[in-house]
Amino acid sequence: MRLRLVPEETHIDFFKARKVTFGASMILMVLSLVAWMVMGLNFGIDFRGGTTIRTQSVHAVDVGAYRDALQPLNLGDVAISEVFDPTFAEDHNVAMIRIQAQEGEESVTNETIQSVETALQGVDPDIQFTSVESVGPKVSAELIRTAVLAVGISLIAIMFYIWLRFEWQFSLGAVVALFHDVILTIGIFSVLQIRFDLATIAALLTIVGYSINDTVVIFDRVRENLIKYKTKPLQDVMNLSVNETLSRTVMTSGTTLIALIALLILGGDVIRGFVFAITWGVIVGTYSSVYVAKNIVLMLGTKRDWSKPSKTEGNQYANIDN
Structure with missing residues (x-):
């Protein structure tokens, strides 16, 4: 069957x-x-330019606290969002931080990334940066x-x-x-x-x-x-x-x-x-x-006479006139 x-x-x-x-x-x-x-x-970082940092911690993500910690760094447009996924364990708390491309720089420098990590560790000492992706504005x-x-x-x-x-x-x-x-x-x-x-x-x-x-x-x-x-x-x-x-x-x-x-x-x-x-x-x-x-x-509409040369010409459709 x-x-x-x-x-x-x-x-x-x-x-x-x-x-x-x-x-x-x-x-x-x-x-x-x-x-x-x-x-x-x-738009993701590919099209906006800048740096995306993915963080992970055993503690819950506090978006407001993260934003307050980064405010003194004067990084311009910073977007912070918590990532939810049904496959995450209870102690698997992930956040995505997007930092706009800095003026005159192709990407956020290592020093800036280090300062971001230090600032966030002041809020959550267990926070880790699992990935950092940077794209320049020209790219x-x-x-x-x-x-x-x-x-x-x-x-x-x-x-x-x-x-x-x-x-x-x-x-x-x-x-x-x-x-x-x-x-x-x-x-x-x-x-x-x-x-x-x-x-x-x-x-x-x-x-x-x-x-x-x-x-x-x-x-x-x-x-x-x-x-x-x-x-x-x-x-x-x-x-x-x-x-x-x-x-x-x-x-x-x-x-x-x-x-x-x-x-x-x-x-x-x-x-x-x-x-x-x-x-x-x-x-x-x-x-x-x-x-x-x-x-x-x-x-x-379309034509009804498909008279183009075809390998099937003269066989299965040759005598059909209904």
């Missing part, structure tokens, strides 16, 4: 409320952009440019690939769906103020790859069915194609989410932002493959 999460044959009308689903997606994209502009992103600015360029080039390359493999309508639908996934991910990071760093950029690129893979699988089935059913309305062909690939979509997304949720819960705070981005991306990417990419193609 084989495990089936969906029946072998389904007849779900995915486009019954297509105006509602597509409209909701567009509204969420606008709200995400507004949240991004109004609330901004909680952080370069990283931002490189990150934007990486995401932009990937979207352009995907659009060109889909255009060559299918038609321009499919290419536009795929790229709009990818923009939808990326913008909604940035939006939820802005609303929840989750740290946005280089790992998040890697997650965005992973989301783009995962989403386009699911979209291309369905597009392939749509093309096959357009050849097979030459007179069936485009909406019906797309519905049939999504239903035929539904089992594969659910199994792929489901097994991926099982691993991601396990990492989200047990993986620790260091990779939590990265894992959360991919988890969210898998969900919205699966949704956009059906309710965004296919809606764009449906609105634009």
